Amino acid sequence: MAIFKDIAGLRQWRQNLRGTLALVPTMGNLHDGxxxxxKLAATRAEQVLVSIYxxxxxxxPQEDFANYPRTLDQDLQRLQEAGCQTVFTPDDGLMYPxxxxxxxxxxxxxxxxxVLCGASRPxxxxxxxxxxxxLLHMASPEILVLGEKDYQQLRIVQQMLSDLNLNVQVLPGPLQREPDGLAYSSRNTFxxxxxxxxxxxxxATLFDLARRRISGADVPGLAAAGW
Incomplete structure (x- = not known):
């Protein structure tokens, strides 16, 4: 597995690359999502680059940056087992010199x-x-793969790319859930x-509300019923 920690090495690799590149940006502590x-990226591009940062x-200021789970060795092992051969692992000194x-x-x-998450996390x-x-300027991918779990983030990034005229296609990945229905998330360990x-x-409650709404229930009625 090729692991890049610097911009020069990453760009040299990118320059020599033939075919389409898909970038999957992550903050590590990787799970099945x-x-x-x-795996979705590999169906649309000849080469997949995963960033972990x-x-x-x-x-x-009051959020969980210091405690956010960092499991780089485990992440690299999981990526290798999944068939990913290229990873970018920058540090703060590289990203914000x-x-x-x-x-x-x-x-x-x-x-x-x-609104929504943005209202509580300015x-x-x-x-x-x-x-x-x-990351996009460092790696120059044609495709950016983002999960639909963070749907607000997905929409913001799509709009940003359009507004800034960046020639990158966003490939949304369907939300993945654990067997009991909880969405996979790195923060589930908390x-x-x-x-x-x-x-x-x-x-389960949200799915039930959606089924009731599709079946004809009105929002005021659901609220009056205690939903």
């Missing part, structure tokens, strides 16, 4: 980034858009045993 994206710019206090950033569209999507732009048992009920 990530591996499904890698815990981006501090998308974490708020002058630090993060006085740098150019990419501002996402306000209409998409200040600055999060600035960090996402900035690091993705840096759940206690009791929380892990309750968590799948959220997905």
């Amino acid at each position: 990530h591996l499904a994206l890698v 815990v981006n501090p710019l998308q974490f708020g 002058r630090g993060r206090q006085d740098i150019s950033v990419v501002m996402p569209p306000r209409s998409l980034s200040t 600055g999060h999507f600035v960090g996402v858009c900035t690091v993705l732009n840096k 759940l206690s045993l009791a929380e892990r048992q309750v968590a799948p009920l959220l997905a």
Whole structure:
């Protein structure tokens, strides 16, 4: 497996590459949802590049950056077993050589980034858009593979690429779930045993609400019934 830690080596490899390149950006602690994206990428491109980088710019001051699970050796093993042969593992010094206090950033569209997750995590999507732009300019892929689990992020990135006229196709990957219905997520490891048992009920409730709505139930009626 080729593991690049610097931009020069990555760009030299990219320059010599023949065929289409798909980039799968991750923050590591890989699970089956990530591996499904890698496999999807391989169906659309001759070469797949997975990046592993815990981006501090998308974490708020009171968020879990310090505790975010970092399992690089395990991640590389899983990627190799999945057939991925190329990985980019930059560090903070490479991504933000002058630090993060006085740098150019990419501002996402306000209409998409200040609601839902963006309302409770101000600055999060600035960090996402900035690091993705840096990765895209470093690796120059034709395809960017993103999971539909983070649907708001997916829509923001699609709009950003269009607004900035970046010639990169976004390939969405379907959300992957564990056998009990909980979506795969690196942060699932933060759940206690009791929380892990309750968590799948959220997905089950949402699916039930969707079925009821499709069957003709109106939103006020569902709310009145205690949903």
